[in-house]
Amino acid sequence: MQFKNIVGLDSTKHHLINLVAQDRIPHAIMMNGHKGNGGLPLAIAFAQYIMCTNKGTTDACGECSNCLKFSKLQHIDVHYSFPVISDPDLEPLSVNYLKEFRASFVKNAYLDITTWLDDIEAGNKQANISAKECRDIIRKIQLRSFEGGYKFLIMWLPEFLGKEGNILLKLIEEPPAQTVMIFVTENYDNVLGTIQSRTQLINLPPLQDAEIANALIANGVAEKTAMQIARITEGNYTQALQAMHHEEESHFAMFRDWLNVLFTNNGPGITNWVMAIAEKPKETQKQYLSYVVTMMEHLIRTKWVGKENLLLHPEEDAVLEKMILKNITEEKANEIAQFAADNIYAIERNANTKIVFHSLSLQVKDVFAGKSLYL
Ligand SMILES: [Zn+2]
Structure with missing residues (x-):
């Protein structure tokens, strides 16, 4: 996912690129935008830009080996976390649904929760980000990065964390070096206050009609x-x-x-x-x-x-x-x-x-x- 594939959000893209250029990448970011604003693809494009080994001043190259891994959400140092359902046969961990998540995202980077839950045939089952998932995140983030550089957590829809989310607070406060956690919310008010206060908020500007039409x-x-x-x-x-x-x-x-x-x-x-x-x-x-x-x-x-x-x-x-x-x-x-x-x-x-x-x-x-x- 490159910045150029994302509709609008020019000022935010600019801001993110500057953070990288000035070596001021925050370790915990909360991207806040409404549904269909492009928070998830933007978070992924930002991580890709950081990891790109041949980046330009406005975008990742799209061709280096890191960029290629990103195009299929297959970079080993990028961990994705998102709402899943409880199933008697499957632990409620994102990693157990990663294949489906990749397929859904590749099909449509502007995935919404309804489509996602349809894609995993959730039916009437409640989706959430569980305590088990939080512990799995802590375990993964504390591992060294496989490729020796940055490692990422991209959490889509942290509003699906219940009080269990507090398990993550220490990690958010004192992450290992070269760790970037990006939370992408569509409902900031429903994100735990304890997480809100520990992340740097980036509000996404609403998309203009002309941007969407183009x-x-x-x-x-x-x-x-x-x-x-x-x-x-x-x-x-x-x-x-x-x-x-x-x-x-x-x-x-x-x-x-x-x-x-x-x-x-x-x-x-x-x-x-x-x-x-x-x-x-x-x-x-x-x-x-x-x-x-x-x-x-x-x-x-x-x-x-x-x-x-x-x-x-x-x-x-x-x-x-x-x-x-x-x-x-x-x-x-x-x-x-x-x-x-x-x-x-x-x-x-x-x-x-x-x-x-x-x-x-x-x-x-x-x-x-x-x-x-x-x-
Ligand atoms: Zn690249």
């Missing part, structure tokens, strides 16, 4: 939609990303409808579908075509490596299965992807979109029917 546009969202999402989500980038995925869901609905009319060779249905997409903004049309390309790549990979290795929505999975059953081979999928990709350029060159989508539909219908142009 980040969404960089992710391929159309400008108007990006601004709408930014306004609705009020500085919560986690929510903005979720809203963006809803947009993608509408791509899925369009794709499913398209396949239905094409497979059944439903002429009026095809025309209606074309009219509907031709009215959408160009950016949405291009995104839809990119989505078709991605789905065809997924289809090919499903055939090659099996669907369990792909992270697809079950509905998308079901549609691809259906296509495979209807004898859409890798070659056909590849051809459809090629047609879709070609038409992205056609739209960029201001082609008439009704004609683009109509002729694309006929091409794909022919591929389905085995009347391929290329094969």
Whole structure:
């Protein structure tokens, strides 16, 4: 995680970089921001910046061996602690959920507690950071760092510590040399006062609508939609990303409808579908075509490596299965992807979109029917 991957927070990034440049890195920091503000990725980017062996004046290099380990949360001297559930078969220690935590974070660095608890199938079970976890932290932090430099504790959501958190006080007050503890809270008032008073508070500024909108546009969202999402989500980038995925869901609905009319060779249905997409903004049309390309790549990979290795929505999975059953081979999928990709350029060159989508539909219908142009 590099600073450049984090939305907004420029003044905080600046402050953190200065702390490193001036050799004034505090040993215990409390990053305080609301949900979706980016506290967790910022904490990780800060640790990575400190550890980067080839850092610049504004960011970590992203390429040295330390940076590479950070990209998968696999640096051996960085310990993560976060809320987990009590399970009769598994001690409530973060380390027992580390694999899931890495996967969730890699999937979405703007993870929130709801998604996290869903990811570990917590159901109605209460999550917390337990006394056992606190003792495990003390044990780990007192070990020497494996690589001879700094070691870190990054605790996500210390508000999930009960009174047990007081077990950590001595460690926070007198940590071993070259230890940095970063706590990331979304609810500062619920953090133990004893921990509040022993950590250096860094308040994260709220994200601006423009910052969120720009980040969404960089992710391929159309400008108007990006601004709408930014306004609705009020500085919560986690929510903005979720809203963006809803947009993608509408791509899925369009794709499913398209396949239905094409497979059944439903002429009026095809025309209606074309009219509907031709009215959408160009950016949405291009995104839809990119989505078709991605789905065809997924289809090919499903055939090659099996669907369990792909992270697809079950509905998308079901549609691809259906296509495979209807004898859409890798070659056909590849051809459809090629047609879709070609038409992205056609739209960029201001082609008439009704004609683009109509002729694309006929091409794909022919591929389905085995009347391929290329094969
Ligand atoms: Zn680096």
